[in-house]
Amino acid sequence: MRIVPLVLAAAALPVLSPAEAAAARAAQVGVGTSVVRYDTALVPEGATARAFTASAAGTLTALSVRGLLPAREYGAHVHTKPCGPSPSDSGPHYQHVPDPVQPSTDPAYANPRNEIWLDFTTTANGSGFAVSHVDWTYGDRLPASVVIHETHTHTGPGHAGTAGGRLACLNLEFGPR
Numbered sequence: 001m002r003i004v005p006l007v008l009a010a011a012a013l014p015v016l017s018p019a020e021a022a023a024a025r026a027a028q029v030g031v032g033t034s035v036v037r038y039d040t041a042l043v044p045e046g047a048t049a050r051a052f053t054a055s056a057a058g059t060l061t062a063l064s065v066r067g068l069l070p071a072r073e074y075g076a077h078v079h080t081k082p083c084g085p086s087p088s089d090s091g092p093h094y095q096h097v098p099d100p101v102q103p104s105t106d107p108a109y110a111n112p113r114n115e116i117w118l119d120f121t122t123t124a125n126g127s128g129f130a131v132s133h134v135d136w137t138y139g140d141r142l143p144a145s146v147v148i149h150e151t152h153t154h155t156g157p158g159h160a161g162t163a164g165g166r167l168a169c170l171n172l173e174f175g176p177r
Contacts, residue, residue, distance in 0.1 A: 080094050083145050123164035
């Protein structure tokens with residue numbers, strides 16, 4: 001495991017309209033500040049990732065990665081707990097309406113309208129970008145991390161929300177507004 005500090009690059013963030021920018025100023029805003037690598041073959045040395053999430057009038061989340069394997073599909077989701085030494089430390093996916101059965105694989109709960117899915121495919125140089133927008137806000141339950149998984153997210157019953165092993169994790173830190 002290696003913890004690497006990250007610098008949030010403005011170029012990695014989406015451009016917001018004046019109304020969206022005003023809402024973001026009043027929002028709960030979290031940024032990725034460190035990454036924990038669990039799989040050094042699929043997240044090589046030198047790979048970087050940045051995450052941004054803002055919750056005001058809906059929730060906008062962006063993920064930008066560099067230095068991963070080229071032309072490869074990865075999954076990514078917002079999780080409930082912070083990254084830790086073990087891949088499972090980040091807990092389950094953050095769900096707006098939590099599934100009473102965990103781990104959640106019921107498509108009624110494990111879907112991109114109830115969770116934040118950030119699947120991406122890297123370019124030939126190993127870069128990738130994903131954006132999610134959902135119509136709900138975090139409220140009092142704030143997420144704590146973004147986890148990068150080994151495959152795009154599955155959607156079928158019994159497998160919904162799964163995306164293979166946890167390769168890397170970014171802590172989300174929500175500062176005072």
